Each structure stands twice: as C-alpha cells, then as structure tokens.
Amino acid sequence: MRDYADKVAGMSCGVATPHRPRTHTQKSRPAAVSSTWALPQVRWAAAATVLFGLGLLAQLSGAPAWSHWALYLACYLSGGWEPALSGLRALRRRTLDVDLLMVAAAVGAAAIGQIFDGALLIVIFATSGALEAVATKRTEDSVRGLLDLAPETATRLDASGEQIVDTAELEVGDVLVIRPGERIGGDGVVVAGASEVDEATITGEPLPVDKTTGHGVFAGTVNGTGTLRVRVNRPAADTVVARIVAMVAEAGASKARVQLFIEKIEQRYSIGMVSATVAIFVIPLLFGADLQSTLLRAMTFMIVASPCALVLSTMPPLLAAIANAGRHGVLVKSAVVMEKLATVTRVALDKTGTVTEGTPRLVVVRPLPGSGVTAAALLAAAAAAEDPSEHPLARAVVAGARAADVAVRSATDFSSVPGQGVRARIGDAVVEVGRPAPADRGQPEVGAALEQIEQAGHTAVVVRIDGDAAGVLGLSDSPREGAAKAVAALAALTAAPPVLLTGDNARAAANLAEQVGFEVIESGLLPADKVGAVRNLESGGDRVLLVGDGVNDAPAMAAAHVSIAMGRSGSDLTLDTADAVTTRDELATLPAVITLARRARRVVVANLVIASTFIVVLVTWDLVGHLPLPLGVAGHEGSTVLVALNGLRLLRERAWR
Secondary structure, eight states, rough: OOOOOHHHHHHHHHSSSSOOOSSOOOSOOSSSOOOGOOOOOHHHHHHHHHHHHHHHHHTTTOOOOOOHHHHHHHHHHHHHHHHHHHHHHHHHOOOHHHHHHHHHHHHHHHHOHHHHHHHHHHHHHHHHHHHHHHHHHHHHHHHHHSOSSOOOOOEEEEETEEEEEEEEGGGGTTTTEEOOOOOOOOOOEEEEOOOEEEEHHOOOOOEEEEETTTOEEEETTTEEEEEEEEOOOHHHHHHHHHHHHHHHHHHHHHOOHHHHHHHHHHHHHHHHHHHHHHHHHHHHHHOOOHHHHHHHHHHHHHHTOOOHHHTTTTTHHHHHHHHHHHHHHHTEOHHHHHHHHTTOOOEEIIIIIIIIIIIEEEEEEETTTTSSOOOOHHHHHHHHHHTTSSHHHHHHHHHHHHTTTOOOOOOOOEEEEETEEEEETTEEEEEEEOOHHHHHTTSHHHHHHHHHHHHHTTTEEEEETTTTTEEEEEEEOOTTTTHHHHHHHHHHHHHHHEEEEEEOOOHHHHHHHHHHTTTTTESSSOOHHHHHHHHHHTTOOOOOEEEEEEEEHHHHHHHEEEEEETTTOOHHHHHHOOOOTTTTOTTTTHHHHHHHHHHHHHHHHHHHHHHHHHHHHHHHHHSSOOHHHHHHHHHHHHHHHHHHHHHGGGGHHHHHO
16 A cells, blocks of 8 residues: 555645635635546546456356456456556565555466456455545545635735735735735734634634734635735745644654554565465475465465555554644644654643733833832833833733833843843833842832732732832733633543643732642743753653743743644744644643544554454464455455544544544
8 A cells, every 4th residue: 555644745745835826806715626536546446346347247147258358357457557556666666565466466366267356356456545545635635724725816005006916925014905705815913904804714713703903813814894904924934824834744744653663564574475475375386285276375365464454554543633633723743743642641831821811911010119210111111121022921011001101112232031031221221121030029129019919919020220120010911711621621631630830920820720720830930940840740750741832931842742832822933842733722722632642542553453453364264264365355455444444534523522
C-alpha cells in the first residue's frame, strides 16, 4: 500500500501554492475539491471489476476459454498496471514494495492456470487501493475546508480610490473595504463601520460576531450585512489561514513513533516474507510435492503475510484526528503531538490571557504620598512607557489613559523584560512600569498601597520615575467563559488537579482560583520559574500539557511534554514554540482534543490488533491447512480496508464530541 501520510503531506503542502483567478465577491463558494469518481484509482478499480465480472460471466456461460482469459487478462492490466509500476520503481530504489508482491502473486496464479484466482486478487487489491485513495481524499477535503478560505483578491483603499489587488500583495497598514457578503482578505482591525462577521471557518463559533471599530477580524471570514474598513495588521504570509497551511503541512509530513517503528521493520519483514515464500515453494518440491498446489500455497502465503494492514494501522486515525481537531479550531502540528496529547497526565495553565480573557481593565490609579505626582501625571507616564508594549496589562494601562482623556506621549529607548516590566524614556525622565520587587514591599507607603490593591484581588504594578516609586496601578481581569467547566473536565480526564501558573501575586491568583476551581496554584513566577515548575511536575512522573499565550510562556512550553498556545492572543514566539494552537481561545477545546487524541490512540491499538490477528490466523491456516487463494485474498485485503475505515471514523463529528 502507498504511504498514506506522504499522500496527505503532499496535499497539505500544495494547497496554498497555486494561484487561481477568482471573482472578488464570494457570497457562496464551493469547496475546491474534485469528485470521488475523478480519482484514477477509483476509475481503474471500477474497470477491473467490470472486466472481472464479464470474464466470470463468460466462464460460467460456457464461452470459449480464450474469451474469459482475455477478459481476465484485461482485468489484470487495468487493475494491476499502477501497483506494478509503483513496485518496480520502488525496486529500482532497492526497496521491496508490497504492491509488487501482490502483482507477482497474481501473475504466479495465472502461470499455473488459476487465472480466476489471480484476477480476483487484482480486483480486491485495486478496490482496496481505491478505498485507500477515497479515504485519503476525505482527509484532504476536511483539511482543505480549513486551508482554502481566504479570497485571492481584496479591495484596497488608497489615495487614488479603491483598487482590486491580490491579497498576497497586501502589506501591514493597508486599508481594505469589505462589502456585505464578501470574504475578508487579510487579518486586521476594523477602523470604520459596523457589521457581523461569520468566523465559523476559523474559530468554530457558529454565531456571527458583531464587529465595530477596534475589533480584530481574520482573513477568510465572511462579512455580514454592513460595510467595514479594515486596517491590515499582519502580512499575507502570517495570517491565521497561512499559519493553518503551514501547521497542517507539517502535521501531514510528520510520522508518529509507532509508524516510524513499523516502517523501520517493514523492509526486513518483507525480505523475510519473500524468503519464507521461496522456502514454502522449494522445500515441498524437493520432497516430490505437486508443482501447482505448492506454487498456489506459496502465492497464498505471500499475499496473507503482506503487512499492508499493519502499514495502514497508524497514520489514518492520527491524521483523521488532526483534521477533525482542525475543523474545531485546534491546529495540531504533527502526528507525534497527537500521540503526546493522548498520554497527558497533568495540565498546567498560564493565568493572564489563558484562563482569563487577557483583556484586563485599569481599576486603580494611586500616586504615592510625597511623590509629588498627580493621578493624571502618573497615568500619563505609565501609559507612555507601556504604549509600545504588546502585553495585555500594557494595553489596559494605555486604554485606561485614553478613556480618562489623558494624552499619551511618545517614548524613546523602550525596552521590555518578559515577566518583569518595561522601561522607557519619556521626555527627560526614565519611567519603569513593572511587577513589585521585594524591596517595594519593604517601603511602608508602597507596601501599604500594594497590600490594599492585592487584597481586593487586583494585579498591582509599580510605576517608577527616575528610579523612585511614584505610584501603584491596579488592574483586574475576568475568567474566560466556561473556564470552570474546562478545569473540572481536565481534572476528571487526567485524574489530577490542573495547575495554575502565573507571574501574578498570590492573592490575585487565589482570587481567580476560587472563581474557576483550581486547587494547585504557583504564583509570582518569572519565565525561568515556570520552566522549573513544569520540570518539577514532570520529575514526579507527570506528562505535562502546558497551555499559555505570552512570550514568557514560551520557555516553559519548550520544556513541557506537550504544549498548546492560545491562537488569538498568543505571541508569535508562543505560536511557533507550541505543539498545537487553539484558534478559538476557548478552554473547552482542551479536554475535547485530549479526549480525541486518546480515542485516536485506542483506534491505533485496535487496528494493530486487527491487522496482526488477520496475518497470524491466515498464515497459520495456509501453513497447517489448505487456505483457498480467494479466501486468503479476501481476508488480507478485507483487513486492510477495515483498518483504514476504522481510522476514518475519527473524522466524524461524534469523535470530537
């Protein structure tokens, strides 16, 4: 059998390459997939089946022998030329292909006058290959539903008016006009207009999402009844759709460890099988056995001992699970990752932007007595320093300043230390905004302000001007919808309470843990501390899934057994480091994808048991009894089809639920 993983990998790598002309407005757009009948394997298998049927009809009706022989030989050609050519090419690479062994067995059957048995083998083998091709195509189609989303043209607004341009030419800062019913051409932010956008293709959310000025939109999503102007904030190669292309291509090209093991022993197994076939043929002849029956037994052995079903036991279910997860907004980067997700025994989650919405609000502005700084001046300095930062807390400070009509000045010499804070020059002053240091708590006025803010469950940050503490800001975040249910589901799945990891203070972490249901909390962590926390968990025997979104989560993600990033709010470094990405930023997908991975693992094990059982039973039957060639063919090819279809069950909606 041809390598299933290579087929899907080739598909997913090639989807985004061609540039086909399309109309600009795409209110309804059919999937860019061909019909099943267009598959050459299906057409050749159908032709072989028809010719076999005609040959059988001619044989049973008493027609001249040459007529049914001619029809059977035509069946050989139509159903056997492709696997024979594939096998010969493999042989030129010094690789023994099971396709060639099947064709050799069919030719051997014809050579001893068993043309019917050989033709039956060709028909069943060709049908099995066609079903494998259909199975591959189903996975391709599921993946293409994710990949073939974004339009190829967009309406760009510039000084000369509106222009229809290729979306591949869009640059950051371009303004697009999105009319009702059109697909959005690039990831960006709405700068004018109001509408509802159907984001189901990206996020899996079934209901349209209201969009107004300031809201983010994704390439490939469908605009509703209003007209939007969108400023592009990602280049075409870095949109969510483009990331999906890259991730699915990587997933298709990868192979699970069990698949690699099977491929490693496949060649040795095939050589051993051919050697055994020769022995089964030659040794009885040396003792005077009949040529025809001996050759028939040897051909039957070669067929039933072929590892086709074993080869197809692993990748179809894993790739089907990857495609199913992708349809529901979880992009798993490889089959190896899907295997790892199935073995997770503990889940650790970052707090801000992962368990919480990641959009905190500024709730307290408290200048310190004796600092000589007013609340407005404190907020202005902090917002100016935070303005270049992408951290959620920084955005909250800047948003709070603008809501209070405080002017935000430009900063110079900006620098950021993940997990600690920012530093910038505002005019002649150096402003630092960051987490409280131990020395801050030792200062009575600063310590009292921190105590009061943290006691209320808020996150506190200290603002320093020219090295001296000038005030404290309090920010508050809220848990994501469904966070408590997700945490409870993860605890039930892994039989271990999920761990909350945060750089925030202990009181703020405890406040969130009480709302969501965390039993284990580790707070006040720097990025290196998160790595240590993950390693401590794994040293105790746990296989940790780490879920996060920020730059400061990336080191811990790399250290964890497996990791998932929040796609909407995640930083580029985090998305690159993570093994999987959830585009929805919905915590409910975490227990769902773990459950799906475990189902995939169970299907792989079941497939291996089915394939091994068929081989052992059929080989034993052939060696110690008399296994008819047609029955051996049916058993061998039937097991191959069975394991392929069993794996494809994971494409169904029910497998996700």
